[in-house]
Amino acid sequence: MIQDMVVYLVFMGYAIGFMLGIATLFTWVERKQSAIMADRIGANRAYIRIPFTNIKLVWMGLFHGIADGAKMLLKENFTPTTYDLFCYNLAPWLCLSPVLVLFCVIPFGGTLIPGELFSAGSSFPFAQQIREYYGARSYIMQIANLDAGVLVILSISGIGILGTMLAGWASNNKFSMLGAARAASQMISYEVSMGLALISMVLTFGTLDLNEMVRWQSGALFGVLPAWGIFAQPLAFLLFLTSAIAENKRVPFDLPECESELVAGYFTEYSAMKMGIFMLSEFIEVVIVSALVVTIFLGGYNLPYLTDTGFILPGGMTQPLSHLTVVLLQVITFMVKVVLTGSFMIQTRWSLPRFRYDQLMGFGWKFLLPLAAFNLVITACVRWFILVKG
Amino acid sequence: MDLWERLYIFEVIRGLSITGGVFFGNMWKWLTFRKGALTAYYPEELRSDYSPANRGRHVLTRRANGEAQCVTCNMCATVCPAYCIEIETRDINFDDPNHPKSPERFEIDYSRCIFCGFCVEACPEDAIRMSKEVPDFPGFDRDIMWAKMDLLLNWKPMCDPAKVYPEAAQAIEEVHP
Numbered sequence: 001m002i003q004d005m006v007v008y009l010v011f012m013g014y015a016i017g018f019m020l021g022i023a024t025l026f027t028w029v030e031r032k033q034s035a036i037m038a039d040r041i042g043a044n045r046a047y048i049r050i051p052f053t054n055i056k057l058v059w060m061g062l063f064h065g066i067a068d069g070a071k072m073l074l075k076e077n078f079t080p081t082t083y084d085l086f087c088y089n090l091a092p093w094l095c096l097s098p099v100l101v102l103f104c105v106i107p108f109g110g111t112l113i114p115g116e117l118f119s120a121g122s123s124f125p126f127a128q129q130i131r132e133y134y135g136a137r138s139y140i141m142q143i144a145n146l147d148a149g150v151l152v153i154l155s156i157s158g159i160g161i162l163g164t165m166l167a168g169w170a171s172n173n174k175f176s177m178l179g180a181a182r183a184a185s186q187m188i189s190y191e192v193s194m195g196l197a198l199i200s201m202v203l204t205f206g207t208l209d210l211n212e213m214v215r216w217q218s219g220a221l222f223g224v225l226p227a228w229g230i231f232a233q234p235l236a237f238l239l240f241l242t243s244a245i246a247e248n249k250r251v252p253f254d255l256p257e258c259e260s261e262l263v264a265g266y267f268t269e270y271s272a273m274k275m276g277i278f279m280l281s282e283f284i285e286v287v288i289v290s291a292l293v294v295t296i297f298l299g300g301y302n303l304p305y306l307t308d309t310g311f312i313l314p315g316g317m318t319q320p321l322s323h324l325t326v327v328l329l330q331v332i333t334f335m336v337k338v339v340l341t342g343s344f345m346i347q348t349r350w351s352l353p354r355f356r357y358d359q360l361m362g363f364g365w366k367f368l369l370p371l372a373a374f375n376l377v378i379t380a381c382v383r384w385f386i387l388v389k390g
Numbered sequence: 391m392d393l394w395e396r397l398y399i400f401e402v403i404r405g406l407s408i409t410g411g412v413f414f415g416n417m418w419k420w421l422t423f424r425k426g427a428l429t430a431y432y433p434e435e436l437r438s439d440y441s442p443a444n445r446g447r448h449v450l451t452r453r454a455n456g457e458a459q460c461v462t463c464n465m466c467a468t469v470c471p472a473y474c475i476e477i478e479t480r481d482i483n484f485d486d487p488n489h490p491k492s493p494e495r496f497e498i499d500y501s502r503c504i505f506c507g508f509c510v511e512a513c514p515e516d517a518i519r520m521s522k523e524v525p526d527f528p529g530f531d532r533d534i535m536w537a538k539m540d541l542l543l544n545w546k547p548m549c550d551p552a553k554v555y556p557e558a559a560q561a562i563e564e565v566h567p
Contacts, residue, residue, distance in 0.1 A: 036420070037413035039428040238399065351409040352402060363398070 003134055007114065011143050015103050018335070023283035024065045026342055031064065033343060034350040072276035080171065080269050087170035092270065092277035095163030098156045099281050102288045105149040107211045109141030109301050109330045110308060116323040140211055141301075141331070149210035150198055153292065154191075157247065160285070161187040164249075164256065164266050167278070171269035179265030182357065183256035186246060189364035190253070194243035196372035197236045200379040201296055204232055214300030218307070224314050226304040229297035235375045237297045239368060244293060245345060246364070248285040252352040255360060290341035291334075298337055301330040432528075444522040445505045448498055448537065449545035451517055453489065454554050458543060459517035462491045466509035466518055474502035475509060496542060500525050501535040516552055521545065 028043075035042025046063040047056040057063070079088070114134040118127035146152055161184060168180020205213045219227040230237045246253035257265030267278045294300060305311050306329060310320035321329070355363065395401055416426030440446065451459040460477070467475040478495035509518050527535045547555060 033413065036416045036426060037409050039412070039416065039426075041427045041429050041431065044431070347406060347410060347413065348402075351405050367398075 003114075003137060004139075007112070007139050008143065011139075011141065015108070015143055016100075018108065019100065019103055019284050019287055020280075022287045022335075022338065022342070023280060025339070026283050026286055026346070027065050027068065027279075028062055029339075029343055030346050030349075032061065033346050037347070037350060069276070072273050072279075075272040077272040077274070079271075080173070083172045083269065084170040087166050088269075089274075091163050091167035091170060092274045092281075093163070094166060095160060096277050096281040096284070098159040098163075099284045099288055102153060102156055103291065104143040105146055105152050105210055106288075106291045106295050107140065107142040107214050107300060108291075108334045109327060111138050112141050112327055113138045113323060117327070118324065119322070141327075142211055145209075145211060147207075147209045150202055150208045153210075154195055154198065158187075158191065160281075163281075167270065168266040171266075173269050175262045175264075175268045176266050179256045179262045179268070183249065183266060186249070186253065186255060186360065186364070189361060190243040190246035190368070193239055193364065193368040193372040194247060196369070196376050197239040197243065198296070200236045200372075200376045201229060201233060201240075203376070203379045203383050204229070204236075206383075210295055210300075214295060214302065217299045218302045220314070226299055226302065228299040228302075233297075233375070233379070235371065236379075237293075239372050239375065240297065241293060242368060244289040245348065248282060248289050250282070250286070250345065251349040252354050253360065254354060255357055258354055286342050286345055287338060290338045290345065293341050294334065294337040298341065300337075301334040303329060303333050306330075306333075440522045440524070442522055444524075445507045445520045446523045447521050447525040448503075448509070448542060449519050449521050450496060450539070450542040451519060451545070451550070451553070452543065452555070457489070457492055458496070458539070459489075459515050460493050460496060461489055461515055461517070462493050463514065465512040465514065469508045469512040471506060471508065472502045472504050474499040493539070496539050498537045498542070499535065500527055500537055501532050519545075 032042040042061060043064045044058055044061040046061060046067040047058045048063055049056050113136070115131050115136060118124050118131060120128075120131070122128070144152075164183045164187075165180045168176040168178075168183070201213070202208055205216045207213060207216070213229075217226070217228050221227045221231055225231055249256050255265075256262075257267070259265075262268070267275055270278060305313050306326070308323075308326060310318060310326070312318050419426035453459055462477050462479040464477055467473075467477055476495065476497045476499075477493050479491050480494040482490045483492070484490055505520070507520060510520055525537065527537075529535070549555070
């Protein structure tokens with residue numbers, strides 16, 4: 001019992017560190033990546049001076065995240081006089097908490113058997129104690145191993161829009177309200193096609209459990225191709241990615257907060273750390289959405305040909321690895337995949353122009369939705385055919 | 391828009407490959423220790439491609455004995471449309487009949503200078519010139535924007551076609567990091 005608690009506390013700590021760490025990293029990646037693709041250098045002015053020396057650590061501008069955080073914490077917490085006090089203060093938290101909760105169903109690694117992390121003769125401190133303490137217990141590296149993970153994701157990610165709408169309504173500002181109205185209609189339009197794309201994936205995998213989905217993807221298609229969702233369902237991948245970018249309100253779908261029209265959209269009236277929470281939740285949302293895309297379409301923590309015992313190449317070659325190596329490889333693979341997907345989203349954000357509002361609605365309802373429905377019908381037919389035949 | 395453009399995805403891929411190409415090209419330059427940007431780190435890094443005729447920072451030329459060429463006639467300060475030159479004369483040295491007067495203080499306020507070059511044209515002694523480098527005065531107060539004598543006199547050319555230069559032997563080119 002205590003053993004389980006220790007392991008899950010470690011998982012939760014890892015999850016929080018993962019989300020906040022990578023979200024902070026993304027603020028830096030966004031600056032640097034946009035700078036590099038525009039022939040610029042990017043943010044490099046924040047530094048930490050080692051006390052009593054003249055050595056300034058710049059580290060390619062990595063400290064700008066810290067500088068931003070410090071600035072947001074120390075700024076004046078200005079609030080307009082005409083606003084709904086309760087809802088105004090509730091909105092940022094309502095935006096942030098569902099995003100943080102979402103990560104609990106995402107598997108960030110394979111099966112962990114703490115007792116087998118270290119070999120019997122290992123000289124690592126406490127290695128033998130860990131072996132004895134945990135015995136043969138095994139844990140799936142996921143905070144909540146729910147068998148309805150996809151439904152949880154859909155329902156909880158739907159809550160996030162409440163914070164956005166509340167922020168717009170409560171701050172008593174026309175720009176905020178316009179932003180909130182746009183956010184609401186945009187969310188509704190794109191959540192439909194996102195849901196349909198997810199349902200076709202559920203049909204393909206035959207399960208709602210995200211961990212089962214990842215395990216399904218550890219196989220191989222046609223012998224050599226890793227059986228990732230993107231190869232099984234390329235159209236659903238495109239639809240899901242588009243709707244996911246629309247869901248976290250980034251360019252080209254950033255109409256709720258488009259600076260050129262609406263000042264800052266729904267969080268115009270927020271300042272200091274309240275605004276910071278909106279920013280942070282946006283970046284955590286990028287992490288979460290990337291994690292979702294990775295889990296459902298890019299094979300999750302799977303490296304091609306890596307199984308729980310080691311590499312098995314299609315030619316029949318094998319390379320056995322210890323449990324510790326496999327676990328570390330899986331965790332790192334997941335992290336790298338999430339960072340790469342996130343920087344693809346950042347690349348999209350800095351490449352594409354924003355939709356006009358009617359184009360956005362037309363694109364959502366007249367283009368994405370029929371495509372998603374079409375994809376779902378095709379998937380269902382193929383699935384039925386396979387079931388009947390097999 | 392034709393059908394191809396209205397399908398959107400292909401144009402998105404085209405746009406992404408343009409920006410991605412620029413990104414990976416520049417990234418490759420950074421990774422191989424070259425500079426993958428067109429911009430300069432100002433003020434650590436100065437542009438090297440200024441025209442030789444660029445009117446940049448002022449320099450004071452020197453006599454063969456190392457004194458400033460300036461005879462403090464005040465013509466530059468008089469002609470200066472921005473009133474940014476201040477000159478103070480040292481005690482007159484009658485041992486040197488060609489140049490009895492020399493400046494005690496010669497200061498230019500770069501917060502007011504408009505780089506018109508009138509001072510260079512007005513000077514009867516070829517004592518003030520403008521180098522092609524721009525003055526390097528980023529800072530937090532206006533005092534730092536005053537160019538004092540020690541800065542103006544630190545010009546050490548490899549050779550000077552107009553006259554014999556005192557420290558030409560151990561002269562160094564002005565180098566900016």
